[in-house]
Amino acid sequence: MPELNRVNGGTSTPILGRKVLRPRQQVEDALRKAVLDGQLRTGDRLPAETELARQFSVSRPTIREALSALESQGLIRKVPGAGGGSFVQAVDHTALGQVVQESMHNLLRLGSISFDEVAIVRQYLEVPAATLAATNRTDEDLEELQELLAEQKRRTVDDPMVAELDAQFHISIARMSGNRILAALVYALHRESEPVSYLDLSPEVGRDTFAQHRHIVAAIAEQDPGAAEAAITEHLTYLRGRIRKHISNQDAATV
Amino acid sequence: MPELNRVNGGTSTPILGRKVLRPRQQVEDALRKAVLDGQLRTGDRLPAETELARQFSVSRPTIREALSALESQGLIRKVPGAGGGSFVQAVDHTALGQVVQESMHNLLRLGSISFDEVAIVRQYLEVPAATLAATNRTDEDLEELQELLAEQKRRTVDDPMVAELDAQFHISIARMSGNRILAALVYALHRESEPVSYLDLSPEVGRDTFAQHRHIVAAIAEQDPGAAEAAITEHLTYLRGRIRKHISNQDAATV
DNA sequence: ATTGTGTAAACTGTCAGACGAATAGCAATT
DNA sequence: AATTGCTATTCGTCTGACAGTTTACACAAT
Incomplete structure (x- = not known):
């Protein structure tokens, strides 16, 4: 009976069971990747929270949580009001x-x-x-x-x-x-x-x-x-x- | 006519107009202070989100946003499920x-x-x-x-x-x-x-x-x-x- | 022409309530 | 003793609404 986990070093990489990614984490990862890969540039404005919620098929609070995490990392800046939104920040040293x-x-x-x-x-x-x-x-x-x-x-x-x-x-x-x-x-x-x-x-x-x-x-x-x-x-x-x-x-x- | 701002270096400290603190920021600051001042110790469990919402007279999502910020800083760890909650973490170098x-x-x-x-x-x-x-x-x-x-x-x-x-x-x-x-x-x-x-x-x-x-x-x-x-x-x-x-x-x- | 005021629109911030997912603890069953 | 099922409790996510903030524009007053 072969083991269902592939052993690699001290940790096992499951063949079948992969750790699921929660919605908020997927959104956060996708947005961070877009910023770090240069797909979004400094100064670019992300779509509004309601639009992002539509695009990702999640609720708006989930978007908010993902955006807050990116803001904590300094990757974006949130601006309230008309013309507001989330803007990619110039991140330097x-x-x-x-x-x-x-x-x-x-x-x-x-x-x-x-x-x-x-x-x-x-x-x-x-x-x-x-x-x-x-x-x-x-x-x-x-x-x-x-x-x-x-x-x-x-x-x-x-x-x-x-x-x-x-x-x-x-x-x-x-x-x-x-x-x-x-x-x-x-x-x-x-x-x-x-x-x-x-x-x-x-x-x-x-x-x-x-x-x-x-x-x-x-x-x-x-x-x-x-x-x-x-x-x-x-x-x-x-x-x-x-x-x-x-x-x-x-x-x-x-x- | 005395100036209404007290001048200190290059910045002014207003006498009357102070920047208001949003609910979420107040909650975040209060919880962070409790951790950093030693009022909450490593391993201590914070009250449940619904209880904190009641104590601070804010909505639960506001609590969630404040807790997420503290988690991003590594000051707390969130655990879902029975016996879960937000726990103060040992933060070291x-x-x-x-x-x-x-x-x-x-x-x-x-x-x-x-x-x-x-x-x-x-x-x-x-x-x-x-x-x-x-x-x-x-x-x-x-x-x-x-x-x-x-x-x-x-x-x-x-x-x-x-x-x-x-x-x-x-x-x-x-x-x-x-x-x-x-x-x-x-x-x-x-x-x-x-x-x-x-x-x-x-x-x-x-x-x-x-x-x-x-x-x-x-x-x-x-x-x-x-x-x-x-x-x-x-x-x-x-x-x-x-x-x-x-x-x-x-x-x-x-x- | 310039300044001041009011309004509408567009966004984020917060609220209320509900349900889903995750977890621990306990009892019942094998 | 080990497994399964159930319950309670928490966080995670959803829906919908309203409040707060900000910008842009129109219009009136000077």
Whole structure:
């Protein structure tokens, strides 16, 4: 009596019994495929929910559930009102950054990961980001960094904008690396680790970090990857010694 | 006449006009908050949809839409049937890995990012992963690596399991780093870059990479981070020169 | 010519109620 | 002990309706 399941590795592929796909799942899969295969392009408008319900021979709530899933993934955007509908979205690497940030935010809240883990991984990626930025930056990139520097120079350490400007500085460098995944990950990691918030920020530390930022920008200006790597490494090492302990953290704190 | 909007940075916080929250959004936010604040614990069962509809004074489809959003985020799991319902899930860093993998998969399909970007970032993270694994590995970790090595030794380069065993090898090392974010990111980056699939895999290359894997494991066994870093760097450098060009890729290919 | 107001149309958001599908638990039968 | 049948409880899907939102257009007022 031959076995009715074909054995493949550790799992069995049934000959007869296939897992049925529920209506909502079929609709969701079909629409996602249309988007990912390029059959639907960015900006294209999907038919109205009532029309999709007619085309797929399902009820409108089933369509709604499938569309909501695609919206959660960022593949479409829903617009109410006349001229509304579901529109295919331009999905780029910033969607990855946001999805990572949101997921890490939840995990931090749940205690599944720690700030230290976030901060350490951020540092692993900031070094190559600066190095690549030195190689790949444009003139406009450089101007932008210099403007950020000028804005930082105008601030004292008690200004609430200091943390935001620092974030913009590092996130911009990652963007200028030319590697979009690096940019997305550094964005998310930076936003979730909030390094400046945990820094013991005296006026002296403010001056030191500003000088280090200037060295980083100079290396990027000179398009010198080695100098950029050295400058960012020095900056991160300096900061590592000046972190207040996290209140909820039992381990040695790092930024 | 004072302005009715309080200006804060580039955005305005209205004094009077606040963006209204739709019923579904309120329900979703309330349930998410209950999970993230620890009011609901892993394994807890939420009330039935009809009961939640009664408690929130909304219709059941509205509850369903809110629950579906939470399920998309991995915060709950829905179970049909008697004894079913919505259960709070244990969310750990593997959820981050999956979310990143899915997002990157879509972005690759859409052409928003390239394989090279994925592969390069993976390499940036594999070096510290091996280094940390040398420091933080347990005896069980080491046994697992040695078992993976033994399994790899049994395979010839045309065996379809070679790619999977290589993936397991690298992903396991990242897990042994003890940094959960690193583990999650390396998992996703490895799964999406599929390095072995793009390798020009001759028997000689197979032997060389196996020897390199053995050096990596030896360094991890000795708990020597410097040796682990050197071994993984050598391995990645070796592989970088032996990649077939990506079919859809215009740039120089790397792994 | 420009601005403001009202209306209609077209879409999504939500509601109410019903039935189908899936599942666990329990009792009866073999 | 294993199998089958039944019941209750939940989620999944359906139908139909109304509410809310938005755009476009027509018309009146300036």
